[in-house]
Amino acid sequence: MTSSEASTQSTAADPAVESHKSPKEEEFSPQQLYTSRVVLTTYPSQLGIDPIPLTWGAATPAERGPVVVSRQQDSFGKRNAIGAGGGSYCIYRALAVAIGALSPTHRPDFGLTEPTHIIGPFPAWSDPEKIVSMDPWGHATVEHYHEHLEKGIDVRPTIAITQAHMKLAEIDDAIAKGILHCDGDIITKGGELKVVKVASEPVWHLPGVAKRFGIGESTLRRALFEDTGGMYPELITRPDLKVFLPPIGGLTVYIFGDPAHISDPTKRLTMRVHDECNGSDVFGSDICTCKPYLIYSIEECAREAQNGGVGVVVYFRKEGRALGEVTKYLVYNARKRQEGGDTAANYFKRTEFVAGVKDMRFQALMPDILHWLGVSRIDRFISMSNMKYEAIVESGIEIIERVSIPEERMPADSKVEIEAKIADGYFTTGAMPTADTLEAVKGRNWDEIAH
């Protein structure tokens, strides 16, 4: 790679593209989009490559520096991160540009988008090892990096904070049954839950992520390069760039009660960390306990907030234990078809046959969001997961009480999952299942499933 190729890229192509007109004003022809040579990768010593300093874990946002991942003209040489913004949605953005619906030089207008609530800063924000998988200043880019924005550097928020009301049939039911009451504040008289929401996209500090998993940074970089089809050559060619924005889903935080209470040790905190299960969470599939757990935790969070504390549900986009729904359904089929039927004894084995591992959620990065929120103690942790529990406790956060889902809320067909998980180390206040129990706990046969 020569320096001229890099500078060719940075003096982009189409004069129409450079005019900064909105897509409505300007038609973009896909043929005119990219007339310069492709810059497959960059190198640290290349002419025109001069990344904005980025010191992960620095004390202030100014010392830390903005995360710049854009390949736009004004930002290309100053990029200090690998990957692309938007998590997995970067691909849709590429599609929008390719079909001419979006100008590749479109600059967001961030007017009026500032957070509705102030969160932090907390000491963990300037600890390079406490938070390694999100940008602690990701919600405050406009506030702290407006000078960069004014110079044309394409800095984008990776966190947004808003507020809303939630209306759920299950919460209406709980109110009707007297399990919850409308206090006119946390739950409105109309039965709506007031919530503060935080969305966060992943921003990985590669040395920190590698250290969290006890592996070398170069091993991590090579694996990310190889297993994304060689998608990000800079993982290999730019060891000087330590930050990577991976094309994966992020997380959402739902806060019930005053967000300021989360970091206040005099206030009680109820929390659930939930990993996405679209089939159950949204569509009510009854083969697992995901939705009942989610609803139960929302109820418990609302109750904690009504009692003067605060409740937090963190929702991670890690569908099917981060194996994805296709793998999940393949496993469902194998579980139901195997000899002897769907037993707790074979629950994890069937997943391992298909995926090679039983779980790819790797909870080691999960506590980052808790440290970002300023959590130092969780009074009630609504989860049976030993992996989540250990990851949180090992990160220095105290968990006072572990709360499992009440027996009567478990769907019948989910017993297979629950018993298998308990035998595998999940938390329970009940009896440990024996080998005989695991054989005996059976899911529904396929001929019992209504079509």
Ligand SMILES: [Zn+2]
């Ligand atoms: Zn589920």
